[in-house]
Amino acid sequence: MSKAKSTFFCQNCGAQSAKWVGKCNSCGEWNTYVEELVQKETKNDRLQLFAGGKKGDSNKSILLQDVGTMEYPRIAVPGKELTRVLGGGIVPGSLVLFGGEPGIGKSTLMLQLALRLKNLRVLYVSGEESEQQIKMRAERIGVTTESCFILQETNTQNIFKQINEIEPQLLIIDSIQTIHTSYIDSSPGSVSQVRECAAEFLRFAKETNTPVFMIGHITKEGSLAGPKVLEHMVDTVLQFEGDRNHIYRLLRATKNRFGSTNEMGIYEMQGQGLREVVNPSEILITNRDNPTSGVAIASTLEGNRPMLIETQALVSTAAYGTPQRSSTGFDLRRLSMLLAVLEKRCGFRLGVKDVFINIAGGIRVEDPGIDLALVCAVLSSNEDLPIPQDICFAAEIGLTGEIRPVSKIEQRISEAEKLGFKRIIISSYNLKGINTGSSKIEIVPATKIEEVFSLIFG
Numbered sequence: 447m448s449k450a451k452s453t454f455f456c457q458n459c460g461a462q463s464a465k466w467v468g469k470c471n472s473c474g475e476w477n478t479y480v481e482e483l484v485q486k487e488t489k490n491d492r493l494q495l496f497a498g499g500k501k502g503d504s505n506k507s508i509l510l511q512d513v514g515t516m517e518y519p520r521i522a523v524p525g526k527e528l529t530r531v532l533g534g535g536i537v538p539g540s541l542v543l544f545g546g547e548p549g550i551g552k553s554t555l556m557l558q559l560a561l562r563l564k565n566l567r568v569l570y571v572s573g574e575e576s577e578q579q580i581k582m583r584a585e586r587i588g589v590t591t592e593s594c595f596i597l598q599e600t601n602t603q604n605i606f607k608q609i610n611e612i613e614p615q616l617l618i619i620d621s622i623q624t625i626h627t628s629y630i631d632s633s634p635g636s637v638s639q640v641r642e643c644a645a646e647f648l649r650f651a652k653e654t655n656t657p658v659f660m661i662g663h664i665t666k667e668g669s670l671a672g673p674k675v676l677e678h679m680v681d682t683v684l685q686f687e688g689d690r691n692h693i694y695r696l697l698r699a700t701k702n703r704f705g706s707t708n709e710m711g712i713y714e715m716q717g718q719g720l721r722e723v724v725n726p727s728e729i730l731i732t733n734r735d736n737p738t739s740g741v742a743i744a745s746t747l748e749g750n751r752p753m754l755i756e757t758q759a760l761v762s763t764a765a766y767g768t769p770q771r772s773s774t775g776f777d778l779r780r781l782s783m784l785l786a787v788l789e790k791r792c793g794f795r796l797g798v799k800d801v802f803i804n805i806a807g808g809i810r811v812e813d814p815g816i817d818l819a820l821v822c823a824v825l826s827s828n829e830d831l832p833i834p835q836d837i838c839f840a841a842e843i844g845l846t847g848e849i850r851p852v853s854k855i856e857q858r859i860s861e862a863e864k865l866g867f868k869r870i871i872i873s874s875y876n877l878k879g880i881n882t883g884s885s886k887i888e889i890v891p892a893t894k895i896e897e898v899f900s901l902i903f904g
């Protein structure tokens with residue numbers, strides 16, 4: 447072994463430098479360079495880490511037309527939500543990074559996956575919890591299996607030793623930040639360690655065609671801890687989000703080489719682990735006996751899945767000089783924009799009012815199709831007039847105050863119809879090409895917010 451060497455790494459993007467620098471040249475962040483010890487490995491001593499891997503001989507180029515198509519079908523995953531987010535099951539040899547805030551339920555979801563894949567040999571490596579803790583969690587989940595192995599280990603060499611013995615068909619690493627390789631001297635969780643360990647698992651996944659799931663921590667700012675290069679290395683990045691105080695958890699793919707990134711899965715955290723929410727619309731809408739002001743239902747779309755969501759607004763006279771704007775589950779800047787449109791284009795005096803917005807269920811919505819419902823909730827609260835309970839909305843609002851069309855309007859309409867709504871207000875531009883005659887729900891086109899106002903409040 448040659449002598450130890452240290453290098454400075456940017457904790458944000460993984461760039462390295464021989465000297466400490468205040469500002470990263472590569473990502474522009476300040477104060478992110480940290481010194482890490484790197485040990486130069488002796489030549490070839492890492493080539494055979496796991497059985498079945500290539501012995502370092504280089505690949506030959508072949509004609510694309512001669513490349514065989516995938517012989518391995520996707521591994522079916524129990525549960526529709528995860529299947530959809532992954533794009534139809536686990537691709538053999540894929541490396542998946544699974545991120546989320548502490549306590550959100552990453553370990554629970556992965557253990558559930560391991561337990562439910564009954565005819566697959568799964569190795570669950572935990573660097574965070576003891577075997578007993580995992581056993582307790584498995585008992586809580588209440589699924590038994592005879593093909594799930596648990597390993598409490600943090601060193602990759604020892605992990606690969608076990609892998610060679612067990613030959614798992616699915617490997618789960620909980621979490622990549624606790625794992626370290628002895629080829630590098632820096633501490634676990636540092637940029638170079640995380641990158642090296644991920645690279646070892648990447649090689650393992652590709653060369654043995656075994657899928658690998660790596661759990662990753664999330665920083666305070668909400669991005670995956672560790673270098674950005676990690677996200678480039680893996681095939682799929684899954685994010686688990688949600689409010690820890692709410693029971694709903696959203697699973698999204700932020701990168702997926704084998705499927706769409708628009709898909710979303712919803713789970714509910716219960717006493718016995720995470721339960722899939724198959725029909726989110728039903729739980730996200732409160733059935734009230736008396737209509738209340740400040741509530742409007744939006745027909746939104748996440749990926750290909752329509753979902754009806756309740757938006758709530760509270761508008762009141764500002765108690766202090768400066769009016770407050772606060773929002774849960776909706777982008778605050780977009781809210782300010784919508785309020786400015788209402789003020790300037792439609793003449794509603796909201797500039798002196800406090801406005802609070804809440805999306806029911808602690809869910810974060812990015813679909814612009816929620817705009818109209820939100821605006822109507824604000825107006826309803828402002829006038830203190832309830833919106834009839836059988837109306838829902840699906841349209842975006844432009845800067846000029848016009849009501850803009852949204853994508854996949856038929857799906858939104860049929861979801862609203864399924865849930866028993868009588869009227870749906872959409873943009874007139876969306877009317878083109880849709881068959882309005884066949885549905886039981888009344889489709890009401892609109893072009894201006896004022897029109898909608900007189901439609902719902904008479």
Ligand code: TYD
Binds near residue numbers: 586718
């Ligand atoms: P966990 O999977 O440990 O989170 P992470 O690995 O993302 O840090 O989830 C921990 C939380 O989930 C914990 O606060 C307890 C809760 N929980 C339940 O409510 N029900 C359950 O069945 C389980 C296993 C956990």
Ligand code: MG
Binds near residue numbers: 553554574
């Ligand atoms: Mg955990």
